[in-house]
Amino acid sequence: MGDDYAAYLEERNARLERLRAWIAAELGGAEAVTLEFGCGHGHYLAGYAAERPGEWCAGLDLRTRRIRLAEAKARKRGLVRTRFVKAEAMEFLDALEGGPGVRRAFMLFPDPWPKKRHHKHRMLQAAFLDRLAERAVPDACLHFRTDHAENLAWAVAQVQAHPRWTLLPDEPWPHESGTYFQEVTGGCYQSFTARASR
Template sequence: MLVRPASLATWPPRIHDLFGQEGPLVLEVGFGDGRFTAELAQAHPHWLILGAEVSAASVLRAYRRLRREGIGNVRLYHGQGPFALRNLVPPRSLRRVIVNFPDPWPKKRHQKKRLLQEGFFRRLSTRLGEGGDLLLTTDHEEYFRFALEEAERTRLYRVEVKDPPEAHLRTKYALKWQEAGRTFFHAVFTKVAEDPMPWPPIRRYPVAHALLKGNLPEKLVLVKAPVVVPGGVAVFLEVARGEEGFYVLTHVEEEDLTQGLLLEVRKSTKGIYAGVSRFGSPLITDGVRGAVQALVRELERMGLEVVQDHT
């Protein structure tokens, strides 16, 4: 029921890989506590529903709800909706996307974080099947108007403003905002054309490490500053000394994907190993490989010599 990208045998996965069957695929972005998700799954038992949510606490609550209610046609992903859309959804396979009460990011300086922007709508068109749609429900009128304008700018959708379906008003936030007397806004964005720009899934690698010749340094000092890596940035947050070497807590940000991971610098039977720790099973992406390459460059400055490079 929980989707773990790092453990998937095929990348990107097929619908059958995720659900064990074929059927109409629906993506819900930001499922909260899962009450709407559960109701949707029960109302449409032939639908295969993939939910994406950034809150770990919400994922846990939704997971427990689905288990408790015996619902088997839902898969949950803890992470950003655009990442799930890009990497877990095959091209032209989606019947529907549902976005209920997204974060409006009302401050001007934060609006670039909004989900429903022109770039998202363009990329979404590559994943929606013919006649597929996105349903938006929100209480934030300015964001609603913003989303309408962004979608219309692409000329890839037929946009219809409607009354919200009753089921969409039974979410956690809908019930909360109804008590506050707020007004709700709803729109259906139906795909009529497709953006020609390809949007391939993120590339994943089996390993990212190097073997070096030389002595393990007594100290490993890394500047806590952004390092440019392919498709993003990495930051070495903290270095800790262990019995076999050093552990480097690292933050890597790429498009639609942010990871915290451990890098290791330690003795091995073949020399000094510098690379990704297995802890947490991170995705080995171009950005992660770039972080390892930056770490290896620092070790070379300390006098170590690369003898095998798998970065």
């Protein structure tokens, strides 16, 4: 094992430890949680959670400033069961093992990474669907929305190829409140919902 790889593993393990501690402290009272992956400034999850004060919600994003803005929204609205954390999507799911189950997950306007050689950076991957299905409670749903037609087709194909996810073409969208990126699309976007099975 090279020094660089050993250092990477050490840093990753330290991040996972911090996330496990955060989950225990902040979501310890939850049996199940609604997650938003790549929550940006938290517009959507804050709106969703305001309509469901009994539901535990957590938004995660890679950008510290976006998380701070999202936290301020939750405080301002008095959302006592809503949390935001700086975390990478797969690392958060790894750290969630033994914690609350995932009842619902949103991925809204993820970075499309349009070039083929960059598709590996897209958040929704087969490995992500594997891990999300492992953490999901029965009948948990994943809601995906994008304004990027090729990314949508690609994401649908990932779900259709996955043995533990089923597209639900008639499922109503659970909540509408514009995300930061949704506002700049001018209403030109598409969505799908998929259900996890054990």
